[in-house]
Amino acid sequence: MEKRSGEEVKGVTVSNKQVILREYVSEFPREDDMEVRREEMKLEVPPGSNAVLVKNLYLSCDPYMRLLMSPALPNSLFSSYTPRSPITGFGVAKIVDSGSPEFKVGDLVWGTTAWEEYSLIADPRGLFKIDHTDVPLSYYTGILGMPGMTAYFGFYEVCSPKKGEHVFVSAASGAVGQLVGQFAKLMGCHVVGSAGSKEKVDLLKTKFGFDDAFNYKEEHDLNAALKRYFPEGIDIYFENVGGKMLDAVLLNMRVRGRIAACGMISQYNRNPPEGVTNLMHIVYGRVRIEGFAVFDYFDQYSKFLDFVLPHIREGKIVYIEDVAEGLEKGPSALVGLFSGRNVGKQVVAVARE
């Protein structure tokens, strides 16, 4: 019989450690914009509800979380955090109690949870059950979770790639970028990435198989840098950073080039954002820029897993994580994203089992 490892805690009352947002953030987030507190919690779902109660194992640090730290968000894609409440994000968790017929105690899941040791998830329909545990569980915050799907659908669906095309990836050593580059290589593209340190640039070239890479912090003229790495221009740009980099890329797009706009991390801490001046190059080059949201592809998760799991098992795709140990390290790990302190996907390990 299967071990139901959540059962030993179900029903007890714990002092639940949480990371809360103190108040809304206007520029760069700082560690002390958040605080760690404890709150009593009985590990039980309300009787008659559909909720699940989970023990959080790994939490994911993702750039979009900065957007939720601001009060006004433009539309329904996200909703802002509530000050004095735990922040939310993607994570891997284990079911401790369940009012849902879909999940039983001991099940491993990934999806949206809160930054705390235990979370009550009122609507568990957004959770994915984890069926494959021969890979590290933390991978479900990254390569096997939301960032992995972002890279996969963003590249294969939004970029419409063809063999031999020239692909540029910014924030290339991050959770999404490292995968986009590898997917592009699998497709037979020529791939160049940008990142913010020598260590990351080396990783891109030696570990992730990028054809070339550069440190954008050492290039005072991004247009010149791109012309050096793409003398014939860029067919596909996987946009993770926005601002000056996008402006330089627009000057280097080939005719009928495609830009998949995944995010613009360089702009999240600026109000107003930097102006992009070279948009007329969209017309010159008949370029397509398309924003996308990974949520729109969540119903294709199994198709994604069928592709990516064998590649991981056979070592054809590699993946690097930067794991912070303990929920207390969460705020520092999260704000580190915006100065590029992390090397690889930033994860917070809350508990191992």
Added chain:
Amino acid sequence: MEKRSGEEVKGVTVSNKQVILREYVSEFPREDDMEVRREEMKLEVPPGSNAVLVKNLYLSCDPYMRLLMSPALPNSLFSSYTPRSPITGFGVAKIVDSGSPEFKVGDLVWGTTAWEEYSLIADPRGLFKIDHTDVPLSYYTGILGMPGMTAYFGFYEVCSPKKGEHVFVSAASGAVGQLVGQFAKLMGCHVVGSAGSKEKVDLLKTKFGFDDAFNYKEEHDLNAALKRYFPEGIDIYFENVGGKMLDAVLLNMRVRGRIAACGMISQYNRNPPEGVTNLMHIVYGRVRIEGFAVFDYFDQYSKFLDFVLPHIREGKIVYIEDVAEGLEKGPSALVGLFSGRNVGKQVVAVARE
């Protein structure tokens, strides 16, 4: 037997009036950036060549011509004008002499010609023969020519419109905008246009059948204006102006909205262009921005004519021109585009027959 009305001039030498560009322009073009001069020309194609010699009847003033007045153009879509030579553009002309088996003396054509009374066109493969003369010949500089195809393919192909969608058109009373609005109404969309005077706004509402229209010069807050006219947001934006208008539109796009980038007339006289700050809204709304070039659709001209000619004949599409009489008026007519002086499509009538 058909009248071959070019024959009376073929072979003679004329003093050919021309509009030349004095030198490259850096900001707003002025009338005196061009000058009218005369040059002797024998009305005969070089023996053994494929060229045609035409008498120009109507010349088209189009915003893209400003781009050709600058020295450096980014790619192969256009090439810059040559200072001290006649400027070029679209026009309607009559064949006076022909070395091409495709064209005979007296044929009416439209396509790229030069701003002069007579032009030698070395490669006539880009010319379209005019077969339907029950509509005004000048229409082939607009609704039946390049701007008409721009509106048609830009709207039907690039915007992917659906019945009931909310469409915004900037520079809406211009050659392209007035047609996009009418195509959108034929498709059952809700259409609002912006233009730069009360007269133009009235035209949009009373003549072209836009559901509503506003004078952008009277709106100090374009975002607020768009929210007033599109309380539920914009599905399709046909982009003719760029800059501040695009920035405000980005704040008002609906989820999966589409922006067809046809041109950005507000930016052609600025160096550098205005910065657009709201591009992150492409991600929030999964918006697609796509640049296009009408040249890519020129092989579908007959499909376009089959659609638009019956609509003109039956009065289901109306069309307004602003005709300047005489080549001497050309420079003033052309620079007037950039201050919005024209009402409707700006044409220069060089000769009537």
